[in-house]
Amino acid sequence: MTTLADVVDLVHGWYPPHTADSWDAVGLVLGDPAQQVRKVMLAVDPSPAVAKEAAEWKADLLVVHHPLLLKPVHGFAATTPKGRTLATLAGANCALLTAHTNADQALGGVSEALAHAVGLEDLTPIVAAPGEPRDKIIVFVPSDAAAPVRAAVAEAGAGALGNYDHCTFTATGQGRFRPLDGADPAIGTIGDIAVVEEDRVEVLAPRKLRRTVLEAMLAAHPYEEPAYDVIELGDPGFTETGTGRIGRLPEPQTLREFAQRVAEALPETAHGTRVGGDPEREVRRVAVCGGAGDFLLPQLSSADIDVYLTSDLRHHPASEFLEHGGPALVDVAHWAAESMWLPVVQKRLDDALGDTVVSRVSTTPTDPWTFRI
Structure with missing residues (x-):
C-alpha cells in the first residue's frame, strides 16, 4: 500500500522544502499522512475548478505548484475561493501538497522543465543556489591505526562526494610528543619524547555533521589527545540547482523562429507569446525563468545570452x-x-511507484485570461 506519507517523502526528496524561499508556504496542506494514495492529480493552481476536477476523478492527492494559503488566514469557509477549494478536497478525502519555490530551483524543476520544453541543452542556473556548508577535517593518527579512523568518519557521514563515498586523502610523516605525569599514553613513555609514524588524514564533511564526525573520529582514535584541525570551507559558487536556467539551442535560429518554437511548445493561451527585439536577430544562448521573472532583468542585461524567456x-x-x-x-x-513542469513530476511518480498509483495532469486551464480582442 502506498500512503500519503510515501508520496510526500518522494516529492520532498526531489524538491526539498528547506530550499524554498523564506516567505513561501510549501509542503502538505491537507490530508492524513497514513491515508492510502491510489490516484494523484497534478496542477499549477489549487483553484476551485481544479479541486472539483480532482474530486470528480476521485483523486486521493492533488499536487500543485502555487500555494493555496500563502498568507495567514483565520478560517477557510466555503464562501471564498480558497475555502471552496479546501471544502471540495476535504469532502472528497483528497489531500493537497504544494511544491513552489523549492520546485523552481531544483533539478527536474519548473525552470528546467521550461528550458527542456523549448529545446535547450547544456543547462546551468542563472543564479546558482548556495552549496551546502562543508568542513575539511584533518586528523593525525598512527599509520597502523588510520584505517579504523577513516572508516569511522565515513560511517558518520564524512567523505561523500557526488556518487562516491569513503573519500579521504592520506599523507605520511612523523609525529613527536612527550607524555607528562598524569597521561595514559597509548604509545610512548612518561617523560620521554616519542617519535611515531603518523598519517595525516583529510576528509570533507557537511558542516551540519561536524559534531557527529568528530565524535566518531575521537572514539576510533587510539590517542588520549588527538591532534586535529577543522577548516570551514567557502562556498565554491557553483551548483546544479538555482534560480532560472541558461542553455543553448542545438542550432541557431532567428528571434522570430525561436518565438514560434516557444509558442508551439507551450499550451495556447489568450496571452500568447510576446516578443521584444529584432525579429531577425540570431539566437543561440537563451535564459529562462518559469513564472514571474522580471527580478532577474538587471542581472541578465549584460549576460552572455541572446534572449530571455519568462512571464x-x-x-x-x-x-x-x-x-x-x-x-x-x-x-x-x-x-x-x-x-x-507537471509532466515531469508525473513521470517521476510513475517511475517511482509503478502501477500502484495512477497519476494525471489536470485538464483545467487556470490561466486567468480567457480571451483577447
Missing part, C-alpha cells in the same frame, strides 16, 4: 532592459510556462 514582464523594466541593447525578451503566460 509577467512589466512595461518599464522591460523597456529599459531593451533600451540598453541587451538580449531580446520573450514573455509568455505564467500558467503556460509553469505547466511544463
Whole structure:
C-alpha cells in the first residue's frame, strides 16, 4: 500500500522544502499522512475548478505548484475561493501538497522543465543556489591505526562526494610528543619524547555533521589527545540547482523562429507569446525563468545570452532592459510556462511507484485570461 506519507517523502526528496524561499508556504496542506494514495492529480493552481476536477476523478492527492494559503488566514469557509477549494478536497478525502519555490530551483524543476520544453541543452542556473556548508577535517593518527579512523568518519557521514563515498586523502610523516605525569599514553613513555609514524588524514564533511564526525573520529582514535584541525570551507559558487536556467539551442535560429518554437511548445493561451527585439536577430544562448521573472532583468542585461524567456514582464523594466541593447525578451503566460513542469513530476511518480498509483495532469486551464480582442 502506498500512503500519503510515501508520496510526500518522494516529492520532498526531489524538491526539498528547506530550499524554498523564506516567505513561501510549501509542503502538505491537507490530508492524513497514513491515508492510502491510489490516484494523484497534478496542477499549477489549487483553484476551485481544479479541486472539483480532482474530486470528480476521485483523486486521493492533488499536487500543485502555487500555494493555496500563502498568507495567514483565520478560517477557510466555503464562501471564498480558497475555502471552496479546501471544502471540495476535504469532502472528497483528497489531500493537497504544494511544491513552489523549492520546485523552481531544483533539478527536474519548473525552470528546467521550461528550458527542456523549448529545446535547450547544456543547462546551468542563472543564479546558482548556495552549496551546502562543508568542513575539511584533518586528523593525525598512527599509520597502523588510520584505517579504523577513516572508516569511522565515513560511517558518520564524512567523505561523500557526488556518487562516491569513503573519500579521504592520506599523507605520511612523523609525529613527536612527550607524555607528562598524569597521561595514559597509548604509545610512548612518561617523560620521554616519542617519535611515531603518523598519517595525516583529510576528509570533507557537511558542516551540519561536524559534531557527529568528530565524535566518531575521537572514539576510533587510539590517542588520549588527538591532534586535529577543522577548516570551514567557502562556498565554491557553483551548483546544479538555482534560480532560472541558461542553455543553448542545438542550432541557431532567428528571434522570430525561436518565438514560434516557444509558442508551439507551450499550451495556447489568450496571452500568447510576446516578443521584444529584432525579429531577425540570431539566437543561440537563451535564459529562462518559469513564472514571474522580471527580478532577474538587471542581472541578465549584460549576460552572455541572446534572449530571455519568462512571464509577467512589466512595461518599464522591460523597456529599459531593451533600451540598453541587451538580449531580446520573450514573455509568455505564467500558467503556460509553469505547466511544463507537471509532466515531469508525473513521470517521476510513475517511475517511482509503478502501477500502484495512477497519476494525471489536470485538464483545467487556470490561466486567468480567457480571451483577447
